[in-house]
Amino acid sequence: MRTPRRTLALLSTIACAALLGLTIPASGANPSHDPDSWQANSVGGDEENEEVVANPAAVTASCGVERWAVKTGTDADAGKITLQSTSNSTIAALTSLPAPSSLPSDNRVQPTETTVFRVQATLTEYKLETDSDFHLVLSDGSGHTMIAEIPDPACVGAGSPLASSIQKARSEFTAKYTPTSSFKTANVPVTITGVGFFDFLHGQTGVAPNGIELHSVLDVQFGSGGGGSVSVTNPGDQTGVVGTATGVQVSASDTAGGTLAYSAAGLPAGLSINSSSGLVSGTPTTAGASTVTVTATDSTGPSGSTTFHWTINPAGGGGCTATQLLGNPGFETGSASPWSTSSGVISNDTSEPPHSGGYDAWLDGYGSTHTDTLSQQVTLPSGCTTYALSYWLHVDTAEPTTTAYDTLTVQILNGSGSVLSTPATYSNKDAAAGYVQHSVDLSAYQGQTITVKFTGAEDSVKQTSFVLDDTALTVS
Numbered sequence: 001m002r003t004p005r006r007t008l009a010l011l012s013t014i015a016c017a018a019l020l021g022l023t024i025p026a027s028g029a030n031p032s033h034d035p036d037s038w039q040a041n042s043v044g045g046d047e048e049n050e051e052v053v054a055n056p057a058a059v060t061a062s063c064g065v066e067r068w069a070v071k072t073g074t075d076a077d078a079g080k081i082t083l084q085s086t087s088n089s090t091i092a093a094l095t096s097l098p099a100p101s102s103l104p105s106d107n108r109v110q111p112t113e114t115t116v117f118r119v120q121a122t123l124t125e126y127k128l129e130t131d132s133d134f135h136l137v138l139s140d141g142s143g144h145t146m147i148a149e150i151p152d153p154a155c156v157g158a159g160s161p162l163a164s165s166i167q168k169a170r171s172e173f174t175a176k177y178t179p180t181s182s183f184k185t186a187n188v189p190v191t192i193t194g195v196g197f198f199d200f201l202h203g204q205t206g207v208a209p210n211g212i213e214l215h216s217v218l219d220v221q222f223g224s225g226g227g228g229s230v231s232v233t234n235p236g237d238q239t240g241v242v243g244t245a246t247g248v249q250v251s252a253s254d255t256a257g258g259t260l261a262y263s264a265a266g267l268p269a270g271l272s273i274n275s276s277s278g279l280v281s282g283t284p285t286t287a288g289a290s291t292v293t294v295t296a297t298d299s300t301g302p303s304g305s306t307t308f309h310w311t312i313n314p315a316g317g318g319g320c321t322a323t324q325l326l327g328n329p330g331f332e333t334g335s336a337s338p339w340s341t342s343s344g345v346i347s348n349d350t351s352e353p354p355h356s357g358g359y360d361a362w363l364d365g366y367g368s369t370h371t372d373t374l375s376q377q378v379t380l381p382s383g384c385t386t387y388a389l390s391y392w393l394h395v396d397t398a399e400p401t402t403t404a405y406d407t408l409t410v411q412i413l414n415g416s417g418s419v420l421s422t423p424a425t426y427s428n429k430d431a432a433a434g435y436v437q438h439s440v441d442l443s444a445y446q447g448q449t450i451t452v453k454f455t456g457a458e459d460s461v462k463q464t465s466f467v468l469d470d471t472a473l474t475v476s
Contacts, residue, residue, distance in 0.1 A: 051064070051065040051066060052064060052065060052130050052131045053065055055132075055154060055155060057154035058132040058152045058154045058155050059128065059132045059152050059154075060128065060129075060130055060131070060132045060152075062130055062131055062132060063131055063132060063151075063152065063154070063155035064131030064132075064133065064151075064155065065131075066200065067103060067105055067197075067199070067200075068155075069105070069106050069157075070104075070105075070106065070107070070108060070113065070197065071149070071151065071197060071215050071216060072151055072155065072156045072157060072160055072162065072166070072216060073156070073157075073160035073161055073162035073163070073195075073216065074156075074157040074159060074160050075106045075107060075108065076106050076107055077107050077108040077110070077113075077114065078160065078161055078162075079161070080108065080110070080114045081108075081114050081115075081116065081161065081162075081195055082114060082115055082116055083116060083161060083162075085116070086116045086117070086118045086193060087115050087116065087117050087118070088117075088118050088297055088301055088302075088303050089117045089118065089119055089303070090119060090120075090140060090295065090303055090304065090305050091119060091121055091138060091139070091140040091144040091145065091146050091208075092140060092142065092144045092293070092305050092306075092307065093265075093293060093295060093305050094117065094119070094146060094196070094208070094212045095144050095145075095146055095208040095209060095210060095212055095416075096210075096291075096293060096307065096415075097112060097210055097212055098210065098338075099198065099209075099210035099211055099212075099340050100198055101335060101336050101337035101338075101339075101340075102335075102336075103198055103200065109198055112196040112198065112212070113195065113196050113197055113198065114195075114196075115195070115196050116193060116194070116195055116196075116218065117193070117194065117195075117196055117214060118191060118192070118193045118301065119138065119148075119191070119192050119193075119214065120189070120190070120191050120229070120301070120302055120303075121138040121139060121140055121189075121190060121192065122138065122139045122140070122141060122187060122188065122189055122190070123136055123137070123138060123186045123187070123188050123189075123190045124137045124138070124139045124145075124185070124186060124187055124206070125137045125183045125184060125185050125186060125205070125206075126173075126177060126179050126183070126184055126186060127179055127180065127181065127182060127183045127184065128179040128180055128181055129149075130181075131151075131155070132151065132152035132154070132155055133149045133150060133151050133152065134149065134150040134170070134173055134179050134217075135147060135149055135179075135204075135205070135206075136148040136149065136150070136173075136192070136217070137183075137205055137206030138190070138192065138206070139206075143416045143418070144208075144416060145206045145207075145208065146206065146207070146208040146212055146213060146214070147199070147204060147205075147206050147207055147208070147213045147214075147215075148192050148194055148213060148214040148215065148217050149213060149214070149215040149216065149217060150166065150169050150170050150173055150216065150217045150220075151166055151170075151215075151216050152170070153166055153167045153170060156216075162195070162216050162218065165216075165218035165219065166216050166217070166218065168218075168219065169194075169216075169217045169218055169219055169220050172219070172220040172221070173220050176222055183205065188222060188223075189222070189223055190220060190221065190222055190223075191219075191220075191221040191223075191301075192214055192217055192219070192220060193214075193217070193218050193219035193220075194213075194214030194215065194216060194217040194218050194219075195214065195215065195216060195218065196212065196213075196214065197212070197213045197214065197215035197216075198210070198211045198212060198213070199211045199212075199213050199215070201342075209416075209417040209451075210340075229254075229255055229302050229304065230252055230253070230254050230255075230260070230296050230297070230298050230302045230303050230304035231252060231253045231254075231304045232250065232251075232252040232294060232295070232296050232304045232305055232306040233250070233251045233252065233253075233306065234306040234307075234308055235248045235249070235250055235306075235308060236308060237308050237309045237310070237311070237447055238292075238308065238309070238310040238311070239310070239311045239312075239313065239382065240268070240284045240310065240311070240312045240313070241284070241312065241313050241314075241315055242284050242285065242286065242287050242312060242313070242314055242315045243283065243284070243285075243315045244283065244284070244315070245281070245282070245283045246271070246281070246282070246283070246284060247271075247279060247280055247281030247282070248279075248280050249277075249278060249279050249280075250262065250273070250278040250279070250280060250294045250296075250306070251278060252278065252296035252304060254296070254298055254302075259298070259299045260278075260296050260297065260298055260299075261275050261276070261296070261297050261299070262274065262275050262276070262277070262278040262294060262295070262296050263275065263294070263295050263297070264280060264292060264293065264294045264295070265292070265293045265295075266290050266291050266292045266293055267280065267290065267292055267310070268284050268286065268288070268290045268292075268310050268312045269284065269285045269286040270282045270283050270284045270285040270286070271283075271284060271310075273294065278294070278296065280292075280294070284312040286312065287312050287313060287314040287321055288311075288312055288381065289309060289310070289311045289312075289379040289380065289381040289382075289447070289449075290309065290310045290311075290312070290379065291307060291308075291309055291379055291415070291449045292307065292308055292309070292310050293305055293306070293307045294306055294307075307415065309379065309447060309448065309449060311381050311382045311383070311447060313381075313382075313383060320381060320383045320384035320385070320475060320476065321381070321475075322384075322474070322475065322476035323474070323475060323476075324472050324473065324474050325378045325379075325380070325473040325474070325475065326376060326378060326452075326471055326472060326473045327339075327376065329470065329471045329472050330354075330356065330357050330359070330469060330470050330471070331346050331354075331357075331359040331360060331361055331469065332357045332358065332359055333359075334346065334348065334358075334359055338376055338377075339361075339374055339375065339376045340373070340374075340375050340376065341361070341372075341373065341374050341375075342371070342372045342373050342374075344362075345361050345362060345363060345372055345373075345374055346359060346360075346361060346362075347359065347360055347361070347362040348360075349362065352365070352394070352396065352465055352467045354467075354469045355392040355394070355435045355469035355470050356469065356470055357469075357470075359469075360467050360468060360469040361374050361454075361467070361468040361469065362465060362466075362467050363408065363454065363455075363456030363465070363466040363467070363468070364406060364408075364456040364457070364458040364463070364464055364465055364466055365396070365458075365463050365464065365465030365466075366458060366463060367398070367458075367461065367462055367463035368458070368460055368461075369458065369459060369460045370457075370458045371455065371456065371457050371458070372455070372456045372466075373453060373454065373455050373456075374453070374454040374468065375413075375451050375452060375453035375454070376451065376452055377415075377449060377450070377451045378449070378450060378451075378452065378473060379448070379449040379450075380442065380445055380446050380447060380448055380449075380450065380475065381446070381447070381475060382446050382447035383446075384443075384446065384475040384476060385443075385476065386443070386474065386475060386476045387441065387442040387443040387445070387446055387473075387474075387475050388439055388440070388441060388442070388472075388473070388474050388475075389410075389439065389440040389441075389442050389452060389471075389472070389473045390437060390438065390439045390440075390471065390472045390473075390474070391437070391438055391468050391469070391470065391471040391472070392435040392436070392437050392438075392468070392469045392470045392471075393408075393426065393430075393435065393436055393437075393438055393466065393467070393468055394432065394434060394435045394436070394465075394466075394467040394469075395408075395426060395427075395428065395430045395431045395432060395464065395465070395466055395467075396431060396464070396465040396467070397428035397431040397462070397463065397464040397465070398462040398463050398464070399428040399431075399462045399463075399464055400428075401428060401429050401431055402429070403429070404427035404428060404429050405427070405428055405459050405462070405464070406427060406428045406456070406457065406458045406459055406463075406464035406466075407425055407426065407427045407456070407457050408425070408426040408427070408454060408455070408456045408457075408466040409422055409424070409425050409426075409454070409455045409457075410422065410423055410424040410425070410440060410452070410453075410454055411423075411452075411453045411454075411455065412442065412445065412450050412451070412452060412453075413450060413451040413453055414448070414449075414450060414451075415448075415449050415450075415451075417451070420445070420450070421444075423440045423441075424438065424440060426466065427464075428464040431464075435467075435469065442473070452473065454466075454468060
């Protein structure tokens with residue numbers, strides 16, 4: 001069994017607490033493993049609970065710890081936030097942003113975490129968290145959700161450029177609702193303005209797949225902003241050929257009364273969108289598969305977007321270019337990107353050596369209740385005959401091998417994070433002395449953008465390590 005490798009950035013915590021005039025116990029222990037070193041969570045009791053530090057002035061007598069300086073604008077990059085301008089966006093657009101490979105404790109992931117966004121959405125539910133935040137769950141009605149958070153002003157350092165706006169947003173919300181430690185249903189239209197923020201994924205209700213939030217919220221307006229809205233019609237997945245002109249008309253319905261402006265992200269090379277008409281046209285220059293998001297924004301503020309896939313085939317009739325699609329397939333960069341992982345998964349620990357090279361992905365192995373994840377999004381081109389996901393897996397366990405206690409699942413998710421299939425499941429019963437290669441057929445998902453996700457779940461006793469290496473997703 002390995003020693004837990006999750007540690008807290010204590011220096012950031014101490015700096016944040018000092019700004020708030022708080023006292024931190026003199027202990028070098030990791031708060032996530034030493035409950036005596038921090039105030040215990042006392043509100044709720046579900047997955048929303050996070051590490052907190054005592055503050056008698058806060059509504060729950062506690063404030064947050066994790067990336068707290070970034071959340072409240074007392075970090076080293078707070079002066080870079082573009083408070084003078086606001087970017088209109090949508091939940092779909094924000095949740096499609098790539099998740100960063102790491103989250104610095106006292107700096108911002110630019111440009112997202114230095115941008116102020118305005119989002120129109122439905123507030124589905126809300127609650128008071130143990131760190132005194134108001135936790136708001138936002139939905140766009142199309143399967144996309146994200147979180148927005150309003151800190152307690154007592155938990156915001158006096159030097160924060162966000163302090164007055166946070167106070168205003170808190171007052172705007174409490175004028176309509178009174179959050180408690182249990183979720184309450186709202187289902188009302190809102191316009192939320194706040195700073196972009198990437199949070200760690202820890203089972204939060206309403207969390208976006210990439211962890212994007214609006215935190216801190218700077219303004220809350222209830223209602224639909226005059227009743228207007230923008231809806232973009234999905235044109236369906238598109239195909240084209242290198243060197244041959246192509247195009248598609250994207251249309252939107254608008255009840256807000258202003259002028260529509262179209263924009264697009266992820267277009268194949270050689271294509272562009274007419275900002276006035278929504279016509280996408282051009283001559284493709286490069287073969288490949290792209291995920292395209294078209295957004296239509298009304299001049300009064302509301303916007304809508306739609307996402308589709310566009311596959312450009314090589315000239316000469318060939319519909320498939322044989323290639324391997326996964327980035328960093330053997331983890332030899334020593335870091336996760338472009339994989340998304342839970343903390344500490346990428347490893348060069350010789351106690352669980354890799355199949356080849358110097359690194360592997362080591363999930364679980366703690367001998368206590370624990371879950372690790374490893375995932376990567378990839379777009380599968382159309383027109384190929386083979387779509388094979390392969391990986392080498394070593395299962396090492398201290399459990400009996402007669403009953404499955406600890407498991408590793410292989411799942412395929414769609415672009416919104418919903419599970420399409422679970423093609424393979426392994427357990428401590430599959431323990432072996434060395435690595436075994438496995439393969440999964442993904443031909444059912446050609447032409448789609450999917451996420452390949454490995455999830456290791458360990459129970460409360462006796463370790464099982466699931467060690468992955470030399471992954472590949474080959475098409476031909």
